[in-house]
Amino acid sequence: MTDFELFIGNKNYSSWSLRPWIAMTQKSIPFRETLVPFEFEKGNPAFAEFSPTMKVPVLKDGALTVWDSLAILEYAAECYPEKILWPEDRSARAEARAISAEMHSGFAPLRGACPMNMHRPPEKRAVNDAVRKDVERILAIWNRCLDTFGGPFLFGDFTIADAMYAPVSSRFATYMLTDDPVARSYHAALTGTKAWQTWEAEAVKETWIIPSSED
Numbered sequence: 001m002t003d004f005e006l007f008i009g010n011k012n013y014s015s016w017s018l019r020p021w022i023a024m025t026q027k028s029i030p031f032r033e034t035l036v037p038f039e040f041e042k043g044n045p046a047f048a049e050f051s052p053t054m055k056v057p058v059l060k061d062g063a064l065t066v067w068d069s070l071a072i073l074e075y076a077a078e079c080y081p082e083k084i085l086w087p088e089d090r091s092a093r094a095e096a097r098a099i100s101a102e103m104h105s106g107f108a109p110l111r112g113a114c115p116m117n118m119h120r121p122p123e124k125r126a127v128n129d130a131v132r133k134d135v136e137r138i139l140a141i142w143n144r145c146l147d148t149f150g151g152p153f154l155f156g157d158f159t160i161a162d163a164m165y166a167p168v169s170s171r172f173a174t175y176m177l178t179d180d181p182v183a184r185s186y187h188a189a190l191t192g193t194k195a196w197q198t199w200e201a202e203a204v205k206e207t208w209i210i211p212s213s214e215d
């Protein structure tokens with residue numbers, strides 16, 4: 001029995017918050033959500049009350065604090081093994097962990113140039129070579145996974161790997177970064193989930209604006 005409270009940032013902008021939120025929502029894992037907006041350019045001092053890093057997401061479970069999206073997802077997977085948050089097959093699970101770790105530690109050019117911004121109307125963005133390289137690498141990952149495991153999600157059913165790449169798919173759509181049909185069908189699978197639709201509906205209603213993400 002858990003007592004999960006997930007602290008998140010603005011739904012419109014907080015890509016790291018989306019990851020555990022969408023996985024736990026999609027897998028019907030019970031949690032309370034506490035949204036604390038980052039409205040200040042230098043960070044919100046209120047984060048100090050719940051976050052050892054001054055960042056979100058953070059998961060509390062009773063006396064336990066778990067920070068960092070991937071650690072939260074791992075903890076949720078351990079608490080709820082029956083929810084199959086990672087693929088059941090060991091090799092597939094290893095690959096899912098590899099691409100999740102690659103996302104977690106990489107793609108800085110893409111993340112810097114194309115921040116998640118769900119209320120932004122889609123418009124093609126010219127990107128530099130480093131961003132283009134990130135896009136090509138992500139498309140290679142998605143193509144391989146969807147071809148190998150048959151879709152509609154990266155490893156068949158929804159897993160943590162999809163949670164890790166969901167904000168990337170949002171960015172690809174907002175900045176029109178690819179015409180790849182596989183990316184389009186993967187985006188359709190993600191946006192077809194009730195979890196994505198709930199998050200996005202709440203994101204676009206938010207009125208907080210982060211100017212640096214609106215360039």
Ligand SMILES: N[C@@H](CCC(=O)N[C@@H](CS)C(=O)NCC(=O)O)C(=O)O
Nearest residue numbers: 014015016043055056057068069070
């Ligand atoms: N590695 C962390 C990154 C967390 C992170 O950068 N969160 C951003 C929001 S998406 C944040 O809290 N930024 C506030 C700040 O830096 O002041 C994770 O995976 O959770």
